[in-house]
Amino acid sequence: MLRSGFFLPTLKETPSEAQIASHRLMLRAGMVRQASAGIYSWLPLGFRVLKNIERIVREEQDAAGAQEMLMPTIQSADLWRESGRYDAYGPEMLRIRDRHERDMLYGPTNEEQITEIFRTSVRSYRDLPRMLYHVQWKFRDEVRPRFGVMRGREFLMKDAYSFDLDYDGAKRSYNKMFVAYLRTFERLGLKAIPMQADAGPIGGDMSHEFVILAETGESEVACHRDFIEMDWRGRDIDYTGDLQPLVDTFTSKYAATDERRDPEREKALGGDLVTARAIEVGHIFYFGTKYSKAMNAVVAGPNGEEIAVEMGSYGIGVSRLVGAIIEASHDDAGIIWPEAVAPFKAGLINLKVGDGDCDKACDALYAALRAGGISVLYDDREERAGIKFADMDLIGLPWQVVIGPRGLKNGIAEVKNRKTGERAEIPLENVPARLTA
RNA sequence: CGGAGCGUAGCGCAGCCUGGUAGCGCACUACACUGGGGGUGUAGGGGUCGUGGGUUCAAAUCCCGCCGCUCCGACCA
Numbered sequence: 001m002l003r004s005g006f007f008l009p010t011l012k013e014t015p016s017e018a019q020i021a022s023h024r025l026m027l028r029a030g031m032v033r034q035a036s037a038g039i040y041s042w043l044p045l046g047f048r049v050l051k052n053i054e055r056i057v058r059e060e061q062d063a064a065g066a067q068e069m070l071m072p073t074i075q076s077a078d079l080w081r082e083s084g085r086y087d088a089y090g091p092e093m094l095r096i097r098d099r100h101e102r103d104m105l106y107g108p109t110n111e112e113q114i115t116e117i118f119r120t121s122v123r124s125y126r127d128l129p130r131m132l133y134h135v136q137w138k139f140r141d142e143v144r145p146r147f148g149v150m151r152g153r154e155f156l157m158k159d160a161y162s163f164d165l166d167y168d169g170a171k172r173s174y175n176k177m178f179v180a181y182l183r184t185f186e187r188l189g190l191k192a193i194p195m196q197a198d199a200g201p202i203g204g205d206m207s208h209e210f211v212i213l214a215e216t217g218e219s220e221v222a223c224h225r226d227f228i229e230m231d232w233r234g235r236d237i238d239y240t241g242d243l244q245p246l247v248d249t250f251t252s253k254y255a256a257t258d259e260r261r262d263p264e265r266e267k268a269l270g271g272d273l274v275t276a277r278a279i280e281v282g283h284i285f286y287f288g289t290k291y292s293k294a295m296n297a298v299v300a301g302p303n304g305e306e307i308a309v310e311m312g313s314y315g316i317g318v319s320r321l322v323g324a325i326i327e328a329s330h331d332d333a334g335i336i337w338p339e340a341v342a343p344f345k346a347g348l349i350n351l352k353v354g355d356g357d358c359d360k361a362c363d364a365l366y367a368a369l370r371a372g373g374i375s376v377l378y379d380d381r382e383e384r385a386g387i388k389f390a391d392m393d394l395i396g397l398p399w400q401v402v403i404g405p406r407g408l409k410n411g412i413a414e415v416k417n418r419k420t421g422e423r424a425e426i427p428l429e430n431v432p433a434r435l436t437a
Numbered sequence: 438c439g440g441a442g443c444g445u446a447g448c449g450c451a452g453c454c455u456g457g458u459a460g461c462g463c464a465c466u467a468c469a470c471u472g473g474g475g476g477u478g479u480a481g482g483g484g485u486c487g488u489g490g491g492u493u494c495a496a497a498u499c500c501c502g503c504c505g506c507u508c509c510g511a512c513c514a
Contacts, residue, residue, distance in 0.1 A: 012463065012475065013449045017507055037506065092513075109514070143438070143512060157514085197514090209514085218513085283514045315514055351473055389474040404473055414473090 001344065003379040007044050010391055020216045022326035023148030025335050029395050031322070038145025038153030045395065046322065048343035050156065053321050054135055056187050056340060057158050064180035064239055066131035066160050071113050073137055077103035079112040083294045092140045106139040111291050111313055114161045118309070119297035125165045125307065128299065129173055133160035135318060147216070150279065150323040160314040165299070167288075170310035174206060174286050175243040177314040181210050181282050182250065186232045188321065189338025190328060192281055193227045195255040209257050210282035214327040217277035223255035225272045279324045286312040335396030336419050344377040346435055347397040349389070351404030353382045362403050365413070365431060369401075372432045393418070399435050403428075 009030045017034065018024040026032050031046025042050055058068060074096070080086035086105075094106040107113065114132060122130065135158045145153050162173035178194065185192035190212050197209035211221055213228075235246070254265050257278070266273050292298065292308040301307045317324075329336045339345065346369065350362040366378045377397060379388045385404075392400050402414040413431055416423045426434055 009447090011448060015448065016443085016450095019508075034506090090512095138514095140513080144508095144510095146508085151513085159514090207514090280514080285514075313514085317514085349473095384472065384474090384476055386472095386474045386476075391475085393474090402473080406473065 001375075001377050003377055004381050006377065008395075009043070010394060018148065020147050020150075020327070021330055022150065022216075022323040025326055025330055025394070026148055026323065029335060032149060038142060038151070040149055040152060040154070040319075045343050049322050049337070049341055050319060052341040052343070053188060053318055053325075054156075054158075057135070057184055057316055057318060060180045060184040060187070061133050061158065061160060063183075063237075064131070064176045066133045066177075066180075068134060069132055070134045071107075071110050071117075071136060073107055073139070074104050075107045075110075075113055077105055079116055079295075080105065083112050083115075083291055085112070092142065094139050094141050107136075108138055108140045109313075109315075110134070110136075110159055111161070111311075112295065115291045115295045115297050115311070118161075118163055119292075119295060122163070123299060125299045125301050128163055128165045128309065129169050130163045131160055131173060131176070133158060133314075147218075148323055149319045150327075151218070152319065155317060156319040158316040158318055162312040162314070163297075164310045165301070165307060167310060170286055170288070170312055171206075172243070174284065174312050175247045176239055177284050177312070178208065178247050178250075179237055179239075179243050181284065181314075181316070182232075183235065183237065184316065185210060185212075185281065186235075187340055188325065189340055190281070190321075190325065191228075191232050193221075193223055193255055193278075194250050195221055195223065195257050195278075196251075196260045197257045197283065198259045206286035208251070208284050209280050210284075211257070211278035211280050212324055212328055213276045214279050214324070215277055216327050217279045219278055219280070220258045220275060221256065221278040222261050222266055222273060222275045224253040224269060225274045226253055227255055228274060279320075279327060280317070281321055281324050282314075282316045284312065284314040286310075330396070333390070334394035337396045337398060339398050342398050343395070344375045344397050346374055346376050346399040346401055347392045347395065348376050348378040349385070349392060349400060349402045350378070350380055351385050351388075351402060353380055355405055357408055358403060358405055361408055361413075361428060365401065365403065365428060368432055369435070372436065374432065374435055401431055401435075 011028045014024045015027050018027050026046060029045060030043055031049065032040045032042055035041050077086050093108050096104045096106060098104055135156065137154055138157050139154050142151065142153050145151055160177060162170065164170040164173055192210040192212050194208045194210050197207045254269060256262060288310055289308040292311055298306040298308050325338065325341060326335050329338060348362060348366055350358055352358045362378065366376055369376045396418055398418055400416040400418060407413060407425060411427055412425045413428050414423055414425050415431060415434055
Protein backbone atom coordinates (compact mmCIF):
# COMPACT_ATOMS: atom_id res chain seq x y z
CA MET A 1 0.00 0.00 0.00
CA LEU A 2 1.28 3.42 -0.89
CA ARG A 3 1.13 5.78 2.03
CA SER A 4 0.30 8.66 -0.30
CA GLY A 5 -2.92 7.00 -1.34
CA PHE A 6 -3.84 5.36 1.93
CA PHE A 7 -6.51 7.00 4.08
CA LEU A 8 -4.48 7.29 7.24
CA PRO A 9 -5.19 10.52 9.09
CA THR A 10 -2.62 10.48 11.88
CA LEU A 11 -2.72 13.11 14.60
CA LYS A 12 0.16 14.84 16.26
CA GLU A 13 -1.90 15.86 19.22
CA THR A 14 -4.31 13.78 21.19
CA PRO A 15 -8.01 14.57 21.14
CA SER A 16 -8.97 15.54 24.66
CA GLU A 17 -11.47 12.72 25.21
CA ALA A 18 -8.78 10.03 25.18
CA GLN A 19 -7.54 9.14 28.64
CA ILE A 20 -5.73 5.86 28.30
CA ALA A 21 -2.88 4.77 26.07
CA SER A 22 -4.76 2.51 23.70
CA HIS A 23 -7.51 5.03 23.08
CA ARG A 24 -5.03 7.83 22.56
CA LEU A 25 -2.91 5.77 20.20
CA MET A 26 -5.85 4.46 18.21
CA LEU A 27 -7.05 7.99 17.59
CA ARG A 28 -3.60 9.33 16.82
CA ALA A 29 -2.71 6.43 14.53
CA GLY A 30 -5.84 7.04 12.50
CA MET A 31 -7.41 3.70 13.38
CA VAL A 32 -10.77 4.88 14.66
CA ARG A 33 -12.88 7.98 15.03
CA GLN A 34 -15.53 8.42 17.63
CA ALA A 35 -19.03 8.76 16.22
CA SER A 36 -20.74 9.29 19.57
CA ALA A 37 -20.20 8.09 23.12
CA GLY A 38 -18.96 4.52 22.95
CA ILE A 39 -19.55 4.22 19.20
CA TYR A 40 -16.70 4.24 16.72
CA SER A 41 -16.00 4.25 13.03
CA TRP A 42 -13.13 2.03 11.99
CA LEU A 43 -10.79 3.67 9.53
CA PRO A 44 -8.76 1.55 7.10
CA LEU A 45 -5.79 0.96 9.39
CA GLY A 46 -7.90 -0.03 12.37
CA PHE A 47 -10.15 -2.10 10.18
CA ARG A 48 -7.20 -4.15 8.96
CA VAL A 49 -6.28 -4.99 12.54
CA LEU A 50 -9.86 -5.85 13.38
CA LYS A 51 -9.98 -8.18 10.38
CA ASN A 52 -6.72 -9.84 11.37
CA ILE A 53 -8.03 -10.56 14.84
CA GLU A 54 -11.27 -11.86 13.40
CA ARG A 55 -9.35 -14.16 11.08
CA ILE A 56 -7.41 -15.76 13.91
CA VAL A 57 -10.52 -16.10 16.03
CA ARG A 58 -12.30 -17.79 13.12
CA GLU A 59 -9.48 -20.18 12.38
CA GLU A 60 -9.40 -21.35 15.96
CA GLN A 61 -13.16 -21.64 16.24
CA ASP A 62 -13.25 -23.70 13.08
CA ALA A 63 -10.37 -25.87 14.35
CA ALA A 64 -12.33 -26.57 17.52
CA GLY A 65 -15.26 -27.78 15.45
CA ALA A 66 -17.54 -24.77 15.63
CA GLN A 67 -19.32 -23.65 12.47
CA GLU A 68 -19.67 -20.06 11.45
CA MET A 69 -23.00 -18.49 10.68
CA LEU A 70 -24.43 -15.00 10.96
CA MET A 71 -27.37 -13.81 13.00
CA PRO A 72 -28.95 -10.36 12.69
CA THR A 73 -28.29 -7.42 14.97
CA ILE A 74 -31.98 -6.57 15.34
CA GLN A 75 -34.04 -9.10 17.21
CA SER A 76 -37.67 -9.55 18.11
CA ALA A 77 -38.63 -8.78 21.69
CA ASP A 78 -40.92 -11.81 21.71
CA LEU A 79 -37.98 -14.21 21.83
CA TRP A 80 -36.63 -12.40 24.84
CA ARG A 81 -39.99 -12.52 26.53
CA GLU A 82 -39.86 -16.29 26.19
CA SER A 83 -36.61 -16.53 28.08
CA GLY A 84 -37.71 -13.93 30.57
CA ARG A 85 -34.81 -11.69 29.80
CA TYR A 86 -36.80 -8.94 28.11
CA ASP A 87 -37.73 -7.69 31.55
CA ALA A 88 -34.62 -8.90 33.30
CA TYR A 89 -32.11 -7.14 31.10
CA GLY A 90 -32.74 -3.56 32.11
CA PRO A 91 -31.86 -0.30 30.35
CA GLU A 92 -28.61 -1.69 28.99
CA MET A 93 -30.67 -3.19 26.23
CA LEU A 94 -31.47 -0.83 23.39
CA ARG A 95 -35.16 -1.21 22.68
CA ILE A 96 -36.62 -0.17 19.38
CA ARG A 97 -40.11 -0.05 17.96
CA ASP A 98 -40.67 -0.59 14.26
CA ARG A 99 -43.29 1.08 12.06
CA HIS A 100 -45.85 -1.54 12.98
CA GLU A 101 -45.31 -0.81 16.65
CA ARG A 102 -43.58 -4.14 17.16
CA ASP A 103 -41.08 -4.27 19.97
CA MET A 104 -37.61 -4.98 18.69
CA LEU A 105 -34.17 -4.70 20.19
CA TYR A 106 -30.59 -4.36 19.11
CA GLY A 107 -29.04 -7.60 20.33
CA PRO A 108 -26.71 -7.38 23.32
CA THR A 109 -26.13 -11.14 22.93
CA ASN A 110 -27.72 -14.00 21.06
CA GLU A 111 -28.71 -16.92 23.28
CA GLU A 112 -32.40 -16.54 22.51
CA GLN A 113 -31.87 -16.24 18.80
CA ILE A 114 -29.60 -19.24 18.47
CA THR A 115 -31.90 -21.29 20.68
CA GLU A 116 -34.82 -20.40 18.42
CA ILE A 117 -32.85 -21.50 15.37
CA PHE A 118 -31.77 -24.68 17.05
CA ARG A 119 -35.15 -25.74 18.34
CA THR A 120 -36.84 -25.41 14.98
CA SER A 121 -34.07 -27.27 13.18
CA VAL A 122 -32.82 -30.06 15.40
CA ARG A 123 -35.13 -32.76 16.63
CA SER A 124 -32.90 -35.73 17.43
CA TYR A 125 -30.08 -36.48 19.82
CA ARG A 126 -28.30 -37.95 16.81
CA ASP A 127 -27.68 -34.42 15.55
CA LEU A 128 -25.73 -33.53 18.67
CA PRO A 129 -23.31 -32.17 19.58
CA ARG A 130 -23.35 -28.87 17.72
CA MET A 131 -21.25 -25.75 18.08
CA LEU A 132 -22.21 -22.65 16.15
CA TYR A 133 -20.72 -19.18 16.21
CA HIS A 134 -20.87 -15.82 14.56
CA VAL A 135 -18.98 -12.58 14.63
CA GLN A 136 -21.43 -9.74 14.83
CA TRP A 137 -21.86 -6.26 16.22
CA LYS A 138 -23.59 -6.02 19.56
CA PHE A 139 -25.01 -3.07 21.40
CA ARG A 140 -25.20 -2.55 25.13
CA ASP A 141 -26.25 0.83 26.30
CA GLU A 142 -23.60 1.20 28.97
CA VAL A 143 -24.23 3.91 31.51
CA ARG A 144 -20.71 5.09 31.12
CA PRO A 145 -18.78 4.05 28.04
CA ARG A 146 -15.07 4.74 28.34
CA PHE A 147 -11.60 3.66 27.37
CA GLY A 148 -12.31 3.89 23.65
CA VAL A 149 -13.10 0.58 22.00
CA MET A 150 -12.39 -1.29 25.23
CA ARG A 151 -15.69 -0.36 26.68
CA GLY A 152 -17.82 0.83 23.85
CA ARG A 153 -21.56 0.59 23.58
CA GLU A 154 -21.36 -0.89 20.12
CA PHE A 155 -18.77 -3.62 19.88
CA LEU A 156 -17.81 -6.56 17.72
CA MET A 157 -18.04 -9.90 19.44
CA LYS A 158 -17.52 -13.49 18.48
CA ASP A 159 -20.12 -15.53 20.28
CA ALA A 160 -20.33 -19.29 20.06
CA TYR A 161 -23.01 -21.62 21.38
CA SER A 162 -22.83 -25.30 22.13
CA PHE A 163 -25.63 -27.85 22.26
CA ASP A 164 -25.19 -31.23 23.89
CA LEU A 165 -27.35 -34.06 25.10
CA ASP A 166 -25.98 -34.27 28.62
CA TYR A 167 -23.60 -32.75 31.10
CA ASP A 168 -20.61 -34.81 30.00
CA GLY A 169 -21.11 -33.70 26.43
CA ALA A 170 -21.52 -30.09 27.50
CA LYS A 171 -18.34 -30.36 29.50
CA ARG A 172 -16.50 -31.66 26.43
CA SER A 173 -17.76 -28.72 24.40
CA TYR A 174 -16.78 -26.35 27.18
CA ASN A 175 -13.29 -27.82 27.21
CA LYS A 176 -12.94 -27.46 23.46
CA MET A 177 -13.76 -23.80 23.68
CA PHE A 178 -11.52 -23.39 26.71
CA VAL A 179 -8.60 -24.76 24.74
CA ALA A 180 -9.54 -22.88 21.58
CA TYR A 181 -9.43 -19.69 23.64
CA LEU A 182 -5.98 -20.48 24.98
CA ARG A 183 -4.77 -20.97 21.44
CA THR A 184 -6.54 -17.91 20.07
CA PHE A 185 -5.10 -15.50 22.62
CA GLU A 186 -1.67 -17.02 22.35
CA ARG A 187 -1.73 -16.50 18.58
CA LEU A 188 -2.78 -12.91 19.15
CA GLY A 189 0.39 -12.40 21.13
CA LEU A 190 -1.41 -12.22 24.47
CA LYS A 191 -1.03 -14.07 27.71
CA ALA A 192 -4.66 -14.55 28.65
CA ILE A 193 -5.21 -16.19 32.02
CA PRO A 194 -8.37 -18.24 32.51
CA MET A 195 -10.00 -17.28 35.78
CA GLN A 196 -12.90 -18.56 37.79
CA ALA A 197 -15.70 -16.15 37.12
CA ASP A 198 -19.29 -15.39 37.89
CA ALA A 199 -21.80 -16.23 35.23
CA GLY A 200 -23.67 -12.96 35.68
CA PRO A 201 -27.09 -12.49 34.11
CA ILE A 202 -26.50 -15.36 31.71
CA GLY A 203 -26.73 -17.75 34.59
CA GLY A 204 -25.03 -21.07 35.01
CA ASP A 205 -22.50 -22.73 37.22
CA MET A 206 -19.30 -23.16 35.21
CA SER A 207 -17.64 -20.08 33.89
CA HIS A 208 -14.20 -18.76 33.13
CA GLU A 209 -13.09 -15.31 32.21
CA PHE A 210 -9.99 -14.95 30.08
CA VAL A 211 -8.16 -11.86 31.15
CA ILE A 212 -4.93 -10.15 30.27
CA LEU A 213 -3.08 -8.26 32.94
CA ALA A 214 -2.75 -4.54 32.34
CA GLU A 215 -2.59 -1.53 34.58
CA THR A 216 -5.57 0.02 32.88
CA GLY A 217 -7.70 -3.05 33.45
CA GLU A 218 -11.15 -2.47 34.84
CA SER A 219 -11.11 -5.06 37.57
CA GLU A 220 -8.80 -6.43 40.19
CA VAL A 221 -7.86 -10.09 39.86
CA ALA A 222 -5.66 -12.53 41.72
CA CYS A 223 -3.80 -15.62 40.61
CA HIS A 224 -0.95 -17.98 41.32
CA ARG A 225 2.35 -16.65 40.08
CA ASP A 226 2.83 -19.77 37.99
CA PHE A 227 0.39 -18.32 35.48
CA ILE A 228 2.74 -15.45 34.83
CA GLU A 229 5.64 -17.77 34.16
CA MET A 230 3.72 -20.47 32.34
CA ASP A 231 4.89 -21.12 28.82
CA TRP A 232 1.92 -20.29 26.67
CA ARG A 233 3.27 -21.15 23.26
CA GLY A 234 2.64 -23.75 20.64
CA ARG A 235 0.46 -26.47 22.09
CA ASP A 236 -0.62 -29.06 19.61
CA ILE A 237 -4.20 -29.87 20.22
CA ASP A 238 -6.15 -32.92 19.20
CA TYR A 239 -9.75 -31.85 19.55
CA THR A 240 -10.92 -35.43 19.15
CA GLY A 241 -8.95 -36.49 22.20
CA ASP A 242 -9.51 -35.89 25.90
CA LEU A 243 -8.87 -32.25 26.65
CA GLN A 244 -9.56 -32.54 30.36
CA PRO A 245 -5.91 -32.96 31.43
CA LEU A 246 -4.92 -29.78 29.61
CA VAL A 247 -7.88 -27.86 31.00
CA ASP A 248 -6.98 -29.15 34.44
CA THR A 249 -3.46 -27.76 34.24
CA PHE A 250 -4.95 -24.34 33.69
CA THR A 251 -7.72 -24.60 36.23
CA SER A 252 -6.08 -26.42 39.10
CA LYS A 253 -4.10 -23.39 40.19
CA TYR A 254 -5.80 -20.45 41.83
CA ALA A 255 -6.98 -17.66 39.55
CA ALA A 256 -10.07 -15.61 40.25
CA THR A 257 -11.76 -12.42 39.16
CA ASP A 258 -12.70 -9.97 41.87
CA GLU A 259 -16.17 -11.31 42.58
CA ARG A 260 -14.83 -14.85 42.93
CA ARG A 261 -11.80 -14.17 45.05
CA ASP A 262 -11.22 -16.36 48.06
CA PRO A 263 -9.32 -14.69 50.92
CA GLU A 264 -8.42 -17.99 52.53
CA ARG A 265 -6.90 -19.52 49.45
CA GLU A 266 -5.04 -16.31 48.79
CA LYS A 267 -3.64 -16.31 52.28
CA ALA A 268 -2.44 -19.88 51.79
CA LEU A 269 -0.62 -18.92 48.60
CA GLY A 270 1.50 -16.39 50.45
CA GLY A 271 4.30 -15.13 48.23
CA ASP A 272 2.98 -17.05 45.25
CA LEU A 273 -0.03 -14.76 45.02
CA VAL A 274 -0.14 -12.14 42.31
CA THR A 275 -2.78 -9.46 42.30
CA ALA A 276 -3.18 -7.17 39.33
CA ARG A 277 -5.65 -5.27 37.25
CA ALA A 278 -7.03 -7.08 34.26
CA ILE A 279 -8.90 -6.65 31.01
CA GLU A 280 -11.50 -9.25 30.20
CA VAL A 281 -11.07 -10.43 26.61
CA GLY A 282 -13.10 -13.63 26.67
CA HIS A 283 -15.76 -15.27 28.77
CA ILE A 284 -17.12 -18.79 28.56
CA PHE A 285 -20.20 -20.18 30.27
CA TYR A 286 -21.88 -23.47 30.79
CA PHE A 287 -25.48 -22.82 31.71
CA GLY A 288 -27.14 -26.17 31.24
CA THR A 289 -30.81 -26.05 30.37
CA LYS A 290 -31.56 -22.49 31.41
CA TYR A 291 -32.59 -21.42 27.92
CA SER A 292 -33.52 -24.78 26.44
CA LYS A 293 -36.12 -25.32 29.15
CA ALA A 294 -37.49 -21.81 29.02
CA MET A 295 -37.72 -21.89 25.24
CA ASN A 296 -38.50 -25.55 24.81
CA ALA A 297 -35.40 -26.53 22.87
CA VAL A 298 -35.68 -30.28 23.15
CA VAL A 299 -34.55 -33.27 21.14
CA ALA A 300 -35.75 -36.83 21.05
CA GLY A 301 -33.46 -39.09 23.04
CA PRO A 302 -32.49 -42.69 22.31
CA ASN A 303 -35.70 -43.92 23.88
CA GLY A 304 -37.89 -41.34 22.25
CA GLU A 305 -38.12 -39.18 25.34
CA GLU A 306 -37.85 -35.39 25.14
CA ILE A 307 -34.58 -34.06 26.46
CA ALA A 308 -33.81 -30.38 26.98
CA VAL A 309 -30.39 -29.70 25.50
CA GLU A 310 -27.40 -28.65 27.57
CA MET A 311 -25.99 -25.36 26.39
CA GLY A 312 -22.98 -23.17 26.76
CA SER A 313 -21.98 -19.84 25.31
CA TYR A 314 -18.56 -18.47 24.58
CA GLY A 315 -17.65 -14.88 23.83
CA ILE A 316 -14.57 -13.06 22.62
CA GLY A 317 -14.58 -9.28 22.46
CA VAL A 318 -13.06 -8.77 19.05
CA SER A 319 -13.14 -4.98 18.95
CA ARG A 320 -12.09 -4.79 22.60
CA LEU A 321 -9.07 -6.91 21.76
CA VAL A 322 -7.72 -4.20 19.49
CA GLY A 323 -7.50 -1.88 22.46
CA ALA A 324 -6.38 -4.61 24.82
CA ILE A 325 -3.49 -5.61 22.58
CA ILE A 326 -2.34 -2.02 22.44
CA GLU A 327 -2.59 -1.69 26.21
CA ALA A 328 -0.36 -4.72 26.47
CA SER A 329 2.04 -3.62 23.76
CA HIS A 330 3.08 -0.02 23.25
CA ASP A 331 5.73 2.49 24.25
CA ASP A 332 6.09 6.26 24.37
CA ALA A 333 6.42 6.49 20.61
CA GLY A 334 3.38 4.46 19.73
CA ILE A 335 1.88 1.05 19.16
CA ILE A 336 3.95 -2.11 18.91
CA TRP A 337 1.89 -4.66 17.00
CA PRO A 338 2.36 -8.38 17.49
CA GLU A 339 3.07 -9.70 14.00
CA ALA A 340 -0.06 -11.78 13.80
CA VAL A 341 -2.39 -8.79 13.95
CA ALA A 342 -0.22 -6.00 12.54
CA PRO A 343 -1.99 -4.03 9.80
CA PHE A 344 1.12 -4.40 7.67
CA LYS A 345 4.20 -6.44 8.33
CA ALA A 346 6.60 -3.71 7.32
CA GLY A 347 6.84 -0.01 6.66
CA LEU A 348 9.10 1.21 3.91
CA ILE A 349 10.47 4.70 4.23
CA ASN A 350 11.83 6.54 1.23
CA LEU A 351 14.01 9.26 2.69
CA LYS A 352 14.26 11.25 -0.49
CA VAL A 353 11.22 11.06 -2.67
CA GLY A 354 12.03 12.59 -6.05
CA ASP A 355 15.58 11.33 -6.09
CA GLY A 356 15.75 8.97 -9.05
CA ASP A 357 17.95 6.32 -7.47
CA CYS A 358 16.08 6.40 -4.19
CA ASP A 359 12.70 6.09 -5.85
CA LYS A 360 13.92 3.27 -8.05
CA ALA A 361 15.41 1.31 -5.15
CA CYS A 362 12.27 1.76 -3.06
CA ASP A 363 9.97 0.78 -5.88
CA ALA A 364 12.03 -2.34 -6.55
CA LEU A 365 12.12 -3.37 -2.90
CA TYR A 366 8.43 -2.64 -2.49
CA ALA A 367 7.68 -4.95 -5.41
CA ALA A 368 10.06 -7.63 -4.14
CA LEU A 369 8.55 -7.63 -0.66
CA ARG A 370 5.04 -7.88 -1.98
CA ALA A 371 6.06 -10.65 -4.35
CA GLY A 372 7.36 -12.45 -1.28
CA GLY A 373 3.97 -12.15 0.38
CA ILE A 374 4.99 -9.44 2.82
CA SER A 375 2.44 -6.69 3.32
CA VAL A 376 4.09 -3.30 3.16
CA LEU A 377 3.07 0.25 3.82
CA TYR A 378 5.36 2.31 1.59
CA ASP A 379 5.72 5.90 2.72
CA ASP A 380 6.25 7.61 -0.60
CA ARG A 381 5.15 11.05 0.57
CA GLU A 382 7.33 14.09 0.12
CA GLU A 383 7.56 14.63 3.84
CA ARG A 384 10.55 15.14 6.00
CA ALA A 385 12.24 12.09 7.40
CA GLY A 386 11.37 12.97 10.97
CA ILE A 387 7.67 12.97 10.25
CA LYS A 388 7.89 9.64 8.47
CA PHE A 389 9.79 8.02 11.31
CA ALA A 390 7.47 9.38 13.95
CA ASP A 391 4.47 8.24 11.95
CA MET A 392 5.86 4.76 11.50
CA ASP A 393 6.68 4.43 15.18
CA LEU A 394 3.17 5.56 16.03
CA ILE A 395 1.57 3.06 13.68
CA GLY A 396 3.81 0.38 15.12
CA LEU A 397 4.44 -2.02 12.23
CA PRO A 398 6.80 -4.83 13.23
CA TRP A 399 9.50 -3.80 10.76
CA GLN A 400 10.71 -0.54 9.32
CA VAL A 401 12.87 -0.50 6.22
CA VAL A 402 14.61 2.76 5.49
CA ILE A 403 16.19 3.67 2.19
CA GLY A 404 18.05 6.92 1.62
CA PRO A 405 20.74 8.27 -0.70
CA ARG A 406 23.50 7.79 1.85
CA GLY A 407 23.03 4.09 2.37
CA LEU A 408 22.10 3.53 -1.22
CA LYS A 409 25.63 4.43 -2.30
CA ASN A 410 26.71 1.18 -0.68
CA GLY A 411 23.58 -0.69 -1.65
CA ILE A 412 22.26 -0.96 1.86
CA ALA A 413 19.01 -0.32 3.65
CA GLU A 414 18.39 0.10 7.34
CA VAL A 415 16.07 -2.43 8.88
CA LYS A 416 14.60 -1.67 12.27
CA ASN A 417 12.60 -3.95 14.51
CA ARG A 418 9.89 -1.91 16.18
CA LYS A 419 9.70 -4.12 19.23
CA THR A 420 13.36 -4.49 20.09
CA GLY A 421 14.44 -1.19 18.59
CA GLU A 422 17.31 -3.09 16.99
CA ARG A 423 18.63 -1.55 13.79
CA ALA A 424 20.75 -3.27 11.17
CA GLU A 425 22.22 -2.03 7.92
CA ILE A 426 21.96 -4.78 5.40
CA PRO A 427 22.28 -5.14 1.61
CA LEU A 428 19.06 -4.32 -0.21
CA GLU A 429 18.76 -7.78 -1.69
CA ASN A 430 18.81 -9.36 1.76
CA VAL A 431 15.89 -7.37 3.10
CA PRO A 432 13.08 -9.76 2.12
CA ALA A 433 14.87 -12.70 3.70
CA ARG A 434 15.53 -10.70 6.82
CA LEU A 435 11.87 -9.88 7.31
CA THR A 436 10.76 -13.47 6.90
CA ALA A 437 13.51 -15.00 9.00
C1' C B 438 -28.05 7.13 38.18
C1' G B 439 -25.22 10.48 42.13
C1' G B 440 -20.89 14.04 42.01
C1' A B 441 -17.57 17.26 38.93
C1' G B 442 -16.05 19.58 34.46
C1' C B 443 -15.92 20.90 29.39
C1' G B 444 -18.15 22.64 24.39
C1' U B 445 -14.36 28.91 20.45
C1' A B 446 -11.15 26.57 12.76
C1' G B 447 -9.46 19.52 11.34
C1' C B 448 -6.48 18.83 16.36
C1' G B 449 -4.61 21.21 20.99
C1' C B 450 -5.88 25.61 23.44
C1' A B 451 -6.29 31.25 25.01
C1' G B 452 -10.10 34.96 25.25
C1' C B 453 -15.21 34.79 29.46
C1' C B 454 -13.97 36.90 35.78
C1' U B 455 -14.37 42.99 34.35
C1' G B 456 -19.79 42.78 27.62
C1' G B 457 -17.53 46.63 22.46
C1' U B 458 -12.55 44.44 15.78
C1' A B 459 -12.61 36.25 17.26
C1' G B 460 -7.03 34.98 18.57
C1' C B 461 -2.47 31.50 19.23
C1' G B 462 0.24 26.74 18.11
C1' C B 463 -0.07 22.55 15.00
C1' A B 464 -2.41 20.92 10.56
C1' C B 465 -4.01 22.79 5.49
C1' U B 466 -2.93 25.83 0.38
C1' A B 467 0.99 28.39 -2.82
C1' C B 468 6.05 29.60 -3.68
C1' A B 469 11.19 29.46 -2.26
C1' C B 470 14.79 27.25 0.59
C1' U B 471 15.72 22.70 3.05
C1' G B 472 16.22 17.31 3.49
C1' G B 473 19.09 10.55 7.74
C1' G B 474 14.31 11.04 13.73
C1' G B 475 7.72 15.65 14.41
C1' G B 476 11.94 21.74 9.12
C1' U B 477 12.80 27.54 7.81
C1' G B 478 10.88 31.92 5.40
C1' U B 479 7.05 34.64 2.77
C1' A B 480 2.00 34.89 1.37
C1' G B 481 -2.86 32.72 2.11
C1' G B 482 -7.65 29.90 3.16
C1' G B 483 -10.71 28.15 6.97
C1' G B 484 -15.41 30.23 12.58
C1' U B 485 -23.71 30.56 12.60
C1' C B 486 -17.90 30.85 19.44
C1' G B 487 -22.82 23.43 20.75
C1' U B 488 -28.12 25.08 20.62
C1' G B 489 -32.71 27.87 21.94
C1' G B 490 -34.30 31.83 24.69
C1' G B 491 -33.45 36.15 28.01
C1' U B 492 -30.82 40.79 29.78
C1' U B 493 -28.40 44.89 27.05
C1' C B 494 -27.46 50.27 22.53
C1' A B 495 -24.12 45.92 22.12
C1' A B 496 -23.22 38.88 24.20
C1' A B 497 -17.98 33.93 22.78
C1' U B 498 -18.26 36.82 27.48
C1' C B 499 -23.85 37.82 32.02
C1' C B 500 -28.69 34.73 33.20
C1' C B 501 -32.07 30.37 32.17
C1' G B 502 -33.39 25.91 29.42
C1' C B 503 -31.83 22.03 26.20
C1' C B 504 -28.18 18.98 23.58
C1' G B 505 -23.41 16.78 23.26
C1' C B 506 -18.79 15.05 25.30
C1' U B 507 -15.39 13.77 29.35
C1' C B 508 -13.81 12.47 34.34
C1' C B 509 -14.79 10.16 39.58
C1' G B 510 -18.26 6.78 41.77
C1' A B 511 -22.15 3.14 41.31
C1' C B 512 -23.16 -0.38 37.26
C1' C B 513 -21.18 -4.25 33.71
C1' A B 514 -20.70 -11.39 29.30
